[in-house]
Amino acid sequence: MDAARHAVAVSACDQMVIEEPLRLDSGAVLAPITIAYKTYGRLNRDRSNAILICHALTGDQYVLGPHPVTDKPGWWETMVGPGMPLDTERYFIICPNVLGGCMGTTGPAHDDPITGRPYGLTFPVITIRDMVRVQALVVDSLGIGDLFCVIGGSMGGMLVLEWATTLKERVFSAVPIAASVRHSAQNIAFHEVGRQAIMADPDWCGGEYQRTGRRPERGLAVARMAAHITYLSEAALHRKFGRRLQNREQLSFAFADPDFQVESYLRHQGSSFVERFDANSYLYISRAMDYFDLAADHGGTLTAALQGSRARFCVVSFSSDWLFPTAESREIVRALNAIAGNVSFVEIASDKGHDAFLLDEPEFFATITGFLNGAAEHRGLARR
Amino acid sequence: MDAARHAVAVSACDQMVIEEPLRLDSGAVLAPITIAYKTYGRLNRDRSNAILICHALTGDQYVLGPHPVTDKPGWWETMVGPGMPLDTERYFIICPNVLGGCMGTTGPAHDDPITGRPYGLTFPVITIRDMVRVQALVVDSLGIGDLFCVIGGSMGGMLVLEWATTLKERVFSAVPIAASVRHSAQNIAFHEVGRQAIMADPDWCGGEYQRTGRRPERGLAVARMAAHITYLSEAALHRKFGRRLQNREQLSFAFADPDFQVESYLRHQGSSFVERFDANSYLYISRAMDYFDLAADHGGTLTAALQGSRARFCVVSFSSDWLFPTAESREIVRALNAIAGNVSFVEIASDKGHDAFLLDEPEFFATITGFLNGAAEHRGLARR
Numbered sequence: 001m002d003a004a005r006h007a008v009a010v011s012a013c014d015q016m017v018i019e020e021p022l023r024l025d026s027g028a029v030l031a032p033i034t035i036a037y038k039t040y041g042r043l044n045r046d047r048s049n050a051i052l053i054c055h056a057l058t059g060d061q062y063v064l065g066p067h068p069v070t071d072k073p074g075w076w077e078t079m080v081g082p083g084m085p086l087d088t089e090r091y092f093i094i095c096p097n098v099l100g101g102c103m104g105t106t107g108p109a110h111d112d113p114i115t116g117r118p119y120g121l122t123f124p125v126i127t128i129r130d131m132v133r134v135q136a137l138v139v140d141s142l143g144i145g146d147l148f149c150v151i152g153g154s155m156g157g158m159l160v161l162e163w164a165t166t167l168k169e170r171v172f173s174a175v176p177i178a179a180s181v182r183h184s185a186q187n188i189a190f191h192e193v194g195r196q197a198i199m200a201d202p203d204w205c206g207g208e209y210q211r212t213g214r215r216p217e218r219g220l221a222v223a224r225m226a227a228h229i230t231y232l233s234e235a236a237l238h239r240k241f242g243r244r245l246q247n248r249e250q251l252s253f254a255f256a257d258p259d260f261q262v263e264s265y266l267r268h269q270g271s272s273f274v275e276r277f278d279a280n281s282y283l284y285i286s287r288a289m290d291y292f293d294l295a296a297d298h299g300g301t302l303t304a305a306l307q308g309s310r311a312r313f314c315v316v317s318f319s320s321d322w323l324f325p326t327a328e329s330r331e332i333v334r335a336l337n338a339i340a341g342n343v344s345f346v347e348i349a350s351d352k353g354h355d356a357f358l359l360d361e362p363e364f365f366a367t368i369t370g371f372l373n374g375a376a377e378h379r380g381l382a383r384r
Numbered sequence: 385m386d387a388a389r390h391a392v393a394v395s396a397c398d399q400m401v402i403e404e405p406l407r408l409d410s411g412a413v414l415a416p417i418t419i420a421y422k423t424y425g426r427l428n429r430d431r432s433n434a435i436l437i438c439h440a441l442t443g444d445q446y447v448l449g450p451h452p453v454t455d456k457p458g459w460w461e462t463m464v465g466p467g468m469p470l471d472t473e474r475y476f477i478i479c480p481n482v483l484g485g486c487m488g489t490t491g492p493a494h495d496d497p498i499t500g501r502p503y504g505l506t507f508p509v510i511t512i513r514d515m516v517r518v519q520a521l522v523v524d525s526l527g528i529g530d531l532f533c534v535i536g537g538s539m540g541g542m543l544v545l546e547w548a549t550t551l552k553e554r555v556f557s558a559v560p561i562a563a564s565v566r567h568s569a570q571n572i573a574f575h576e577v578g579r580q581a582i583m584a585d586p587d588w589c590g591g592e593y594q595r596t597g598r599r600p601e602r603g604l605a606v607a608r609m610a611a612h613i614t615y616l617s618e619a620a621l622h623r624k625f626g627r628r629l630q631n632r633e634q635l636s637f638a639f640a641d642p643d644f645q646v647e648s649y650l651r652h653q654g655s656s657f658v659e660r661f662d663a664n665s666y667l668y669i670s671r672a673m674d675y676f677d678l679a680a681d682h683g684g685t686l687t688a689a690l691q692g693s694r695a696r697f698c699v700v701s702f703s704s705d706w707l708f709p710t711a712e713s714r715e716i717v718r719a720l721n722a723i724a725g726n727v728s729f730v731e732i733a734s735d736k737g738h739d740a741f742l743l744d745e746p747e748f749f750a751t752i753t754g755f756l757n758g759a760a761e762h763r764g765l766a767r768r
Contacts, residue, residue: 025637125639185618185627185644185646186613186616188627188646189609189613189646189650190613193606193610193650196605196654199639200602202586222581225580229574232570234569234706234709237568237573238568238570242569243566243569255583255591259675260572260576262572263572263573266573266577266580267576287639291643296627
C-alpha cells in the first residue's frame with residue numbers, strides 16, 4: 001500500500017480485509033479479518049504524525065459523526081477536529097473498530113467464512129492483545145511505522161497500555177485515560193452481571209439469535225443500564241436527577257411508568273443502546289477487558305512489562321471515577337517511574353465519574369493539548 | 385391480648401391476622417393483613433424490654449435459624465442471642481416480616497381475598513411508612529406500648545427512622561444502621577436495573593407468573609447479582625476474590641463456565657436467592673425504598689420530621705459502605721443535633737461495605753452493646 005497516496009487523499013471511511021491468518025492468544029487462528037476504520041486529517045510525508053485512537057467497550061470508529069446507525073454526533077467530538085486537542089489539521093487520526101466489534105470489524109456477528117453463517121459463540125474468545133494485533137495491521141497497511149501517539153479511555157486505555165508493552169518500539173507517546181493495568185474484581189463482577197442478563201434473555205438463543213431473527217434486546221438493555229450507572233458518579237446522578245419525578249407531580253404508586261427521572265434516563269440508555277450494539281459483541285469485548293492483566297501477561301510484573309518503552313506517557317484519571325479509580329492510574333505511573341520512564345500524570349477534578357473522558361472537561365482538554373504539543377515538538381512535527 | 389401471658393410463654397413463631405382495613409399511603413385499603421413474625425426472649429412484666437428488629441430488603445423474620453426454606457442460619461445470628469448484643473436473656477425481640485414480603489406477611493404473592501387469586505401487580509404499591517404501620521399492629525397485638533428499641537440496617541434503618549418520626553412517642557431508643565433519610569438517585573438507579581431485569585424475564589408474565597406456574601428466576605437472579613455488588617466494597621471483593629480463577633489453572637477462553645471466582649460467587653448469589661425470594665416482592669419492596677424521603681413526607685425538613693422525638697439515637701455507618709455512605713448517616717446526626725436530640729454516632733472502620741452490618745464486626749457489636757446497656761439503665765431494666 002502506498003502511504004504517500006494517503007498523504008494527499010485518505011478516504012474518510014475504510015474497511016480492509018487481511019487474508020493472512022492471525023494466531024490469537026487463545027491459540028485459535030482467525031482468517032480472513034475485516035477491519036473497519038475511520039481516518040481524519042492527513043498523514044504527513046514523514047508518516048510521523050499518526051495518532052491511533054482506541055475506543056472503549058461500546059465505542060466504535062465514529063469519533064466524529066454523524067454515526068451511520070444513530071445519526072448522532074461521534075463519541076469524541078469534544079476532542080477531535082480542526083483546532084481541537086487532537087487537531088485534525090496537524091495530526092493524522094486513525095480509529096479502527098476493535099476486533100470482536102459490531103461496526104464492521106470481524107466479530108461474532110460476522111459470517112464465519114467456513115460455514116457461511118454468523119460466528120455467534122463459535123467466534124474465538126479474544127484478548128486486548130489480540131485487538132492490538134489487529135489495530136497494528138491497520139497501521140501497517142497505512143504504511144505507518146511508529147505512531148506519534150496512541151490514546152484512549154477506559155478499555156481504550158487498556159489498549160494503549162498493551163501497545164506500549166507489546167509494540168513498544170512503535171509508540172512515540174501514549175495517553176492511557178481512566179484506565180487500569182488489570183480489570184478489578186468489582187469490574188469483572190459488573191461485567192458478569194451484564195453477561196448474565198444477556199444470556200438470561202431467551203431471545204439470546206444460546207448465542208445463535210442471528211439465525212432465528214430474534215435479538216436479546218431486553219437482556220442487552222439491562223446489561224447497559226447496569227453498566228451505565230458505573231460510568232457515572234453518585235454526585236453526577238444527584239446533580240442531574242436527584243429524586244426529581246418524571247412528568248408527574250407526585251409518586252405514581254404504580255409500576256407501569258418510571259416515577260423518577262433517573263429511571264426514565266436509564267431506560268432510555270438501555271433502549272437506545274440496543275439499536276446500535278450487538279449482544280454477542282458485548283459478551284466478547286467485556287470478556288477481553290476482564291482477561292486484561294498487563295503484568296501477568298508480560299513477565300509477571302508491570303516493570304517487566306513496560307521495560308524498554310521509550311514512549312512519553314501522559315496518564316490521566318478523573319477524581320470521581322469509581323470504575324477505574326485514580327489509584328489504578330497511579331499504579332501505572334509508579335511502574336513507569338520504576339523504569340525511569342517519561343511520564344506525566346494528571347488527576348482531573350470532576351464529579352462526572354468515569355464518563356468524564358467523553359464529556360466537556362476543559363482541564364482535561366488543556367492537559368491533552370499541552371502534552372501533545374510538547375511531544376510534537378520533540379517529534380519535530382510542524383506547527384499547523 | 386394478655387401481655388402477661390407472653391411474659392411466660394411467647395411462642396417462637398407466629399402469624400397474626402388483622403381484619404381491620406388499613407389505609408395505605410397510596411390511598412388503597414388493605415384487609416385482611418396477615419403478619420408473620422418471630423419473637424425471641426421474654427417480654428418482662430412491665431412490657432418495657434421489647435426490641436423491634438427491622439429487616440432489610442431481602443431479609444425476613446428469621447433473625448436466628450434455621451431458616452425454614454434454606455435451612456441456613458438466620459441473618460443476624462452475630463447480633464441476637466443469649467449474651468449477644470441483642471441479649472435474648474434480657475430483651476424481648478420481635479421481628480416481623482415486612483408488608484409486601486414473601487415469608488408469610490401479606491404481599492403480592494398472597495391471595496387477594498376478593499378474587500381468591502394471588503395479588504400480583506394488583507397489590508397496592510406500599511411505602512416504608514405502610515410497613516411501619518403494619519409492624520405497629522404486631523406491637524399492639526403483643527400488648528406493648530412503647531418499644532425499648534427499634535433497630536435495623538439498610539432498609540431496616542429506614543424503618544427505624546420512620547418509627548422515630550411517625551410513632552416517635554413509642555420509641556425509647558433507635559438504632560438506624562447503614563441507613564439514609566432518602567434513597568439516592570444512584571440507589572434508585574440500581575433498583576431500577578433490578579426491576580427491569582425481573583420485568584424483562586418472559587417468565588414474569590406481566591407479574592402474573594403465579595397463575596402460570598412459571599417463575600422469573602433468571603431475571604430475579606440478575607437483579608440479585610447487580611444488587612449484591614453494591615452490598616460489598618471494591619476492597620472486600622479484591623481481598624476475597626481478586627482475579628483468582630475458578631477451578632482452573634488458566635483462562636478458559638470460553639463462555640460455558642465462569643473463569644473467575646468472583647463470577648462463580650455472583651452466580652451462586654443469584655441462584656440461591658431465587659430459591660427463597662419472590663420476584664414481585666422484590667419489585668414492591670425496592671420501590672418502597674425508592675419512595676422513602678423522610679423530610680418530604682413529614683413537613684419538608686428533617687428537623688420538622690424528627691421534632692418532638694425523645695428517643696436516644698445511636699447512628700451507625702461503615703466506612704466502606706458506598707450504597708449508604710457515612711455522609712448520609714451524618715445527615716441524620718446533624719438533624720438530630722439541630723433539634724437537640726440525644727444522639728451518638730459511630731462510623732465503624734471496615735472494608736466489608738454495606739453488608740458489614742450482617743458480618744462479624746467486633747467494634748460494631750461493642751457499640752451496640754454499650755449503647756443498649758446505657759439505654760437499659762435509663763429505662764430501669766434489670767441486668768441479666
